[in-house]
Amino acid sequence: MSTIVILTGAGISAESGLETFRADTGLWAKHRVEDVATPEGFSRDPALVTGFYNERRRLAAAARPNAAHRALARLEAEYDGEVLVVTQNVDDLHERGGTQNLIHMHGGLNTALCAACDHRWPAPAKMHAGDACPACSAPAARPDIVWFGEMPYQMDRIFDVLGRAHIFAAIGSSGNVYPAAGFVAEAARAGAHTLEINLEPSSVGAQFDEALLGPATQTVPAWVDSILRGA
Numbered sequence: 001m002s003t004i005v006i007l008t009g010a011g012i013s014a015e016s017g018l019e020t021f022r023a024d025t026g027l028w029a030k031h032r033v034e035d036v037a038t039p040e041g042f043s044r045d046p047a048l049v050t051g052f053y054n055e056r057r058r059l060a061a062a063a064r065p066n067a068a069h070r071a072l073a074r075l076e077a078e079y080d081g082e083v084l085v086v087t088q089n090v091d092d093l094h095e096r097g098g099t100q101n102l103i104h105m106h107g108g109l110n111t112a113l114c115a116a117c118d119h120r121w122p123a124p125a126k127m128h129a130g131d132a133c134p135a136c137s138a139p140a141a142r143p144d145i146v147w148f149g150e151m152p153y154q155m156d157r158i159f160d161v162l163g164r165a166h167i168f169a170a171i172g173s174s175g176n177v178y179p180a181a182g183f184v185a186e187a188a189r190a191g192a193h194t195l196e197i198n199l200e201p202s203s204v205g206a207q208f209d210e211a212l213l214g215p216a217t218q219t220v221p222a223w224v225d226s227i228l229r230g231a
């Protein structure tokens with residue numbers, strides 16, 4: 001059975017109105033990554049970080065999946081093989097767009113995590129630093145987000161599927177953050193055909209067999225059509 005692995009980054013949610021990280025108006029232009037996306041930043045100022053993710057959660061809830069998210073759901077539903085989406089994004093637009101076989105390798109806005117006992121529960125719209133864990137009662141609730149220096153989720157499963165991928169596509173990712181940026185090399189080693197879908201070549205663009213340049217809401221549906229047509 002043929003396997004397609006798709007890595008997505010902030011660029012697939014850009015046309016849903018969610019800011020990317022590296023655009024000069026991006027999230028990190030307003031916040032130093034060390035202050036809001038590291039465990040050290042969280043321990044230094046848990047209220048600042050919790051507030052940063054409350055705002056991201058509010059914006060994600062107000063956003064809607066776009067044609068690119070929906071096209072990937074159609075691919076999963078209609079393709080005669082396995083389709084796995086591995087997203088770096090913490091928004092839930094893939095789920096709301098219909099994708100089911102999905103890994104949030106950097107966590108997600110809609111889950112809270114207890115730093116004391118690892119319990120997870122649905123995140124409230126607004127979390128507060130020191131919220132109590134519903135399982136162990138410790139005042140140790142944190143966003144269930146993989147920060148820099150933390151191990152991304154489900155890496156074993158991701159490498160297992162990359163090892164048997166026939167097609168690997170990276171959509172809307174700048175290729176600056178590892179280990180995600182290394183997935184194309186892993187898929188190529190397994191003999192996969194690799195494709196980058198982006199507005200412009202990423203930092204690892206030269207490692208791909210093929211590039212589809214343009215906005216994701218146009219390029220992704222066209223690519224999915226070509227796959228389903230057997231082109």
Ligand code: BV8
Pocket residue numbers: 008009010011012014015020021022023026037088089090106145146147148149150151152171172173174175176177178179180197198199200202214215216217
């Ligand atoms: C780890 C959650 C190890 C937070 C994020 C070398 C090897 C391995 C690791 C490292 C290394 N060097 C340094 C490291 C450490 C670090 C790293 O990679 N640093 C970088 C800066 C060099 N990596 C880590 O710390 C990772 N952990 O390595 O753990 C370990 C080992 C043992 C034990 C413990 C630990 C963890 C990294 C995860 C950090 N968390 N996100 C949050 O969301 O708030 S990262 C965050 O930025 C995203 O999740 C994403 O992964 C990353 C990059 O963002 P993109 O999605 O690519 O978005 P960006 O804005 O950059 O680009 C947007 C793209 O879209 C652009 O290309 C643009 O052209 C395109 N685009 C825009 N509009 C459109 C579009 N495309 C199409 N259509 C459009 N309309």
